[in-house]
Amino acid sequence: MWKWLIPLSVVPVIALLAYGFRVNPRDIPSPLVGRPAAPFALRTFDGAPVMLESLRGRVVVLNFWASWCSPACYDEAPTLERSWRSYRGRGVALVGIAIQDKQEASQKFISDFSLSFPNAPDPDGKVSVDYGVYGVPETFFIDRTGRIRLKHAGPISDELFRTEVEKLLGEPALDPSVDSQEKGG
Amino acid sequence: MSHRWVVRILVVAVVAGGGLGAQSATADAAQDRPPAAGTVNADAVREVAAQLRCVVCQNLSVADSPSEMANQMRGIIRDRLAAGEPPEQVVQYFVDKYGEWILLAPRGRGFNMMVWAAPVVAVLAGLIAVGVLLRRWTRPRPAPRAGGIDPVLRERIRRELESEP
Numbered sequence: 001m002w003k004w005l006i007p008l009s010v011v012p013v014i015a016l017l018a019y020g021f022r023v024n025p026r027d028i029p030s031p032l033v034g035r036p037a038a039p040f041a042l043r044t045f046d047g048a049p050v051m052l053e054s055l056r057g058r059v060v061v062l063n064f065w066a067s068w069c070s071p072a073c074y075d076e077a078p079t080l081e082r083s084w085r086s087y088r089g090r091g092v093a094l095v096g097i098a099i100q101d102k103q104e105a106s107q108k109f110i111s112d113f114s115l116s117f118p119n120a121p122d123p124d125g126k127v128s129v130d131y132g133v134y135g136v137p138e139t140f141f142i143d144r145t146g147r148i149r150l151k152h153a154g155p156i157s158d159e160l161f162r163t164e165v166e167k168l169l170g171e172p173a174l175d176p177s178v179d180s181q182e183k184g185g
Numbered sequence: 186m187s188h189r190w191v192v193r194i195l196v197v198a199v200v201a202g203g204g205l206g207a208q209s210a211t212a213d214a215a216q217d218r219p220p221a222a223g224t225v226n227a228d229a230v231r232e233v234a235a236q237l238r239c240v241v242c243q244n245l246s247v248a249d250s251p252s253e254m255a256n257q258m259r260g261i262i263r264d265r266l267a268a269g270e271p272p273e274q275v276v277q278y279f280v281d282k283y284g285e286w287i288l289l290a291p292r293g294r295g296f297n298m299m300v301w302a303a304p305v306v307a308v309l310a311g312l313i314a315v316g317v318l319l320r321r322w323t324r325p326r327p328a329p330r331a332g333g334i335d336p337v338l339r340e341r342i343r344r345e346l347e348s349e350p
Contacts, residue, residue, distance in 0.1 A: 009310070031284040100253045125257030132282040134240045 030132050030151040037062075037142045038130035042097065042120035045107055050118050052146075055093045059168040060142040061161070063094065064128055066101040067109040069136040076137055076155035077113040083161040084117040091144075091173075092165055095120070099128045099136060141165070144173040225266045233262045233272050237279055238289050246289055 037060070041051045052060065063080060065073040084094045096119035098106040103121060110119050122128050131140060134153065141150040141164045150164055234248035239255045247255045247262075258279075265275045279287050291297040334342075 006314075028284070028286050031281065100257070124260055125254065126261060129258060129261055129279070129282060132284075134283075 032148050037148050040127045044118045044120045058091050058093045061094045062140040063096045064133050064138045066136045067105040072155045073137045097122050143168045225263050230263050
């Protein structure tokens, strides 16, 4: 029995290492997926208020970014603007939140990419911590009932944006009047 | 100047120096971020921050990291403590947002128990293995059989000795 003990004791160690090396250390699941999105009230770079509560009933895409986040944030900025223009009339709200950034640099980024969706700074980092943000860019898809349905770390693609938003748009809204308002407006 | 006066002057100098040092430390902490409305002990902030992993660093706590993210997280800790939240609740707030990954020392329950139990099990297994080997190595060897060498071997040795020139 003893001569097998040492070789056998190596098996769980190898199994643990095999599991560990197959896992992407950057891929940390968010405990927030499936839970209600944390409310926030920010002021955009233009001075307009933006609150999650006022977007209730819409599909909300929340994108955390920074002007120093290169190339990922630079890669996805045109995608976000394109997607926003495609979906802005279909009950989708896109909000950009600049984190750990200088105001002038953020504004230059917005200007360089001609971003027309609302963008707001998060000066004390409270919103980014409320959403468990590790880095930038990170994008959260929030359904019409206000629950976080997907967290995507890294630059977003047109296809991912479209797939996820179409899925959430296909789900019934909590308040039926929202659909009629969208169609009427 | 008497010996007593020299001692008094030295004591005053040491106390004043200590006070300046404390003021300097407080000033450093204040520069970190403006204080919140309530009064929060810097040690209390550090105690909570030391339990949390800096999310943008490699193996650094929020207390030790110089990053902007960690600075903002320390500010949130300070604000929550100032609002009257107990330290455990502040830690739980970060766990709710980031999961238990945010804790530098995983909680000793469920699968996490393995992290705490594995070193103890490994040390115990090593001690048992060393004990078994020591016992085996120090066990007295069996005495040679009565009668000495095997008769067949004895005969072979005799033959070989006789055949030598």
